[in-house]
Amino acid sequence: MDYIWYAIPIVMFAGVVRGFSGFGFAVIAVVGLNFFFDPKVSVLIVLSLDLICSINLWRQALAQADFGTLKVLIIGSLLGIPIGYTFLLLIPSDTLKLLICLTILILSLLLFSNFTPFNANKKHTKLGFGLASGAGTASASIGGPMIVYYMLSSQLSTQSQRATMILFFIASEALTVFILIGGGLVNEVVINGLVILVIPTLVAVRYGQHLFNQHPPKSLKSFALPIMLMVAILGIIKSSVTLLS
Numbered sequence: 001m002d003y004i005w006y007a008i009p010i011v012m013f014a015g016v017v018r019g020f021s022g023f024g025f026a027v028i029a030v031v032g033l034n035f036f037f038d039p040k041v042s043v044l045i046v047l048s049l050d051l052i053c054s055i056n057l058w059r060q061a062l063a064q065a066d067f068g069t070l071k072v073l074i075i076g077s078l079l080g081i082p083i084g085y086t087f088l089l090l091i092p093s094d095t096l097k098l099l100i101c102l103t104i105l106i107l108s109l110l111l112f113s114n115f116t117p118f119n120a121n122k123k124h125t126k127l128g129f130g131l132a133s134g135a136g137t138a139s140a141s142i143g144g145p146m147i148v149y150y151m152l153s154s155q156l157s158t159q160s161q162r163a164t165m166i167l168f169f170i171a172s173e174a175l176t177v178f179i180l181i182g183g184g185l186v187n188e189v190v191i192n193g194l195v196i197l198v199i200p201t202l203v204a205v206r207y208g209q210h211l212f213n214q215h216p217p218k219s220l221k222s223f224a225l226p227i228m229l230m231v232a233i234l235g236i237i238k239s240s241v242t243l244l245s
Contacts (some may be wrong), residue, residue: 129146
């Protein structure tokens with residue numbers, strides 16, 4: 001628990017990104033917390049915080065979301081969560097940390113390249129990305145980049161992309177947290193971590209939402225993707241050094 005205080009600036013930075021863009025909290029916070037905690041602890045703390053901080057975002061999201069897309073993505077996520085939970089239990093901690101960061105790096109590079117080898121309007125495309133996101137969320141709290149990749153490839157407006165992602169993450173993360181709690185992953189570190197980190201996270205998310213309402217961007221790519229790339233590269237370096245030592 002001595003390390004939990006180092007997590008405060010991490011979750012506050014991630015919270016501002018989440019409030020502004022509608023995504024990015026989990027992917028930034030889990031890599032940061034993995035420097036100090038086992039991935040099983042990091043994932044449960046981060047998902048719980050992200051779910052709590054979504055309280056500040058859901059009302060505005062309800063008015064702007066695309067519910068047809070949201071429904072199919074949630075169905076896919078329900079199929080993917082059990083797969084991800086299995087990965088979380090079976091893959092060694094240090095290996096899982098490296099896989100987390102490599103996945104984030106690949107998806108971020110794909111988003112930068114504008115490479116979209118699919119029809120975003122097809123139902124099977126939405127279902128596939130929902131499944132991948134559910135598996136990624138349950139295994140390592142990295143379901144966000146999959147949905148971001150899909151959303152930024154769609155024809156939805158920036159406001160609708162952000163709102164749909166917010167509601168999707170609320171639904172998928174709530175179910176994942178329930179499964180992880182049922183699996184007995186809650187311990188003293190998780191509880192104390194949530195108590196210490198929840199207020200800084202809520203404040204940061206509220207500030208990020210204020211920035212979005214005051215200065216809504218034309219695209220979410222320019223804001224969030226450089227941050228995701230930086231986090232992925234730092235995490236890969238740290239995980240690689242640990243595995244080789």
